[in-house]
Amino acid sequence: LALLDQGETVSPDDIAKMFKQAHAAVDDCVASHKKYHADVSKVGKNIDKSFTVDFAATTNPEAFSGDKKKLLSLCIYDHFVRQGRVAISQEFSKEAELEGKSVSQQYLEIQCVVESLKAHNVEPALDWLAKQCLEGKAEAQLSSVSDFQFKLMRLFFLHIVDKDLNIALGYLAKFRVFSKSHSKELNELMGCLAYRDRLPKSPYAHLLSEAQWDDARTMFLETAFTVLNLPMHSPLATCMYAGCRALPSILDMHASMEKNVATAGMVPADSSELHADVDLGDRCLYHSIFACPILRRDVDVAMRLRCGHIISQEAEVSLEQRKRVKCPYCPHEGAVGDSARVYF
Numbered sequence: 207l208a209l210l211d212q213g214e215t216v217s218p219d220d221i222a223k224m225f226k227q228a229h230a231a232v233d234d235c236v237a238s239h240k241k242y243h244a245d246v247s248k249v250g251k252n253i254d255k256s257f258t259v260d261f262a263a264t265t266n267p268e269a270f271s272g273d274k275k276k277l278l279s280l281c282i283y284d285h286f287v288r289q290g291r292v293a294i295s296q297e298f299s300k301e302a303e304l305e306g307k308s309v310s311q312q313y314l315e316i317q318c319v320v321e322s323l324k325a326h327n328v329e330p331a332l333d334w335l336a337k338q339c340l341e342g343k344a345e346a347q348l349s350s351v352s353d354f355q356f357k358l359m360r361l362f363f364l365h366i367v368d369k370d371l372n373i374a375l376g377y378l379a380k381f382r383v384f385s386k387s388h389s390k391e392l393n394e395l396m397g398c399l400a401y402r403d404r405l406p407k408s409p410y411a412h413l414l415s416e417a418q419w420d421d422a423r424t425m426f427l428e429t430a431f432t433v434l435n436l437p438m439h440s441p442l443a444t445c446m447y448a449g450c451r452a453l454p455s456i457l458d459m460h461a462s463m464e465k466n467v468a469t470a471g472m473v474p475a476d477s478s479e480l481h482a483d484v485d486l487g488d489r490c491l492y493h494s495i496f497a498c499p500i501l502r503r504d505v506d507v508a509m510r511l512r513c514g515h516i517i518s519q520e521a522e523v524s525l526e527q528r529k530r531v532k533c534p535y536c537p538h539e540g541a542v543g544d545s546a547r548v549y550f
Contacts (some may be wrong), residue, residue, distance in 0.1 A: 281440070287313050316430050326365070328362045328422070339351070351429055360395065361418065363378070363395060364414060367398060367405070374399075374402075448484075451484055494550035496518070496548075499517065500521035505520065508550070509546065510548050513533050513538035519547075530542070531544075
């Protein structure tokens with residue numbers, strides 16, 4: 207075709223030769239495709255076999271009916287606020303008819319600092335931290351606050367070291383409080399002074415990487431929510447996380463129940479509830495808890511028997527006979543007054 211466009215004549219033999227070459231190229235492409243066709247065709251079947259498509263067994267349309275619908279709306283609203291989506295949260299508040307809801311000033315301050323860190327500006331974060339320390343809110347979390355403060359000050363020092371050496375040297379005096387806790391990091395900062403004109407190409411270039419700013423934002427959120435005594439993750443995000451962790455166990459139990467019904471006709475007494483122990487990890491651990499092995503539920507007061515076994519106070523009372531308590535796990539028997547309360 208290119209030869210024809212140039213006005214040159216092409217013989218029938220040349221055209222036949224070109225078609226033959228094109229057919230050969232297509233045949234080679236088809237042959238190479240056949241090597242992977244069998245494996246690729248199995249992918250869809252393996253996905254259908256390994257993954258559950260129908261999640262109807264894990265849902266309950268009535269779970270958030272009535273007054274609980276407002277509770278769900280509040281969780282969604284809180285999640286939008288935590289994400290810094292103020293306009294969306296306010297519009298959602300109107301649509302969900304959440305009267306009197308306004309964005310907390312604390313959340314607005316946190317979001318403002320996060321945006322400044324995205325722009326590589328640490329001064330608002332340092333001002334926020336100084337304000338919290340001045341009000342005495344950061345004393346209980348002194349260790350984590352100290353680490354975060356050092357990271358912010360280091361980023362600020364690296365920002366000014368190549369602009370004005372005198373200001374940078376004067377700013378180093380503020381690092382005295384970290385001489386023992388961050389001695390290794392301070393040595394790195396001293397080394398940066400020798401490469402201040404070419405810091406991005408120096409052995410200390412990693413201190414200027416975007417990962418440092420990402421870590422600073424993460425540390426700020428962790429520090430801010432800890433200082434303000436707020437959970438790190440929103441209730442909605444926590445419920446979604448817990449639900450995803452519990453989903454495989456629930457699906458397995460539902461499949462087992464259906465199998466029992468199909469084979470032996472066994473129907474559970476209450477098929478609307480499935481009881482399963484799910485390990486949610488440290489993310490969902492907010493306080494120490496004690497599950498009584500006798501009552502099989504969480505309790506507030508735990509008692510240690512003289513033999514060392516721990517049960518709830520309620521279980522101890524139920525096991526009392528003639529002012530004696532027989533341990534349910536060992537042959538030991540003791541008086542009621544011999545047990546001691548355990549504090550978690």
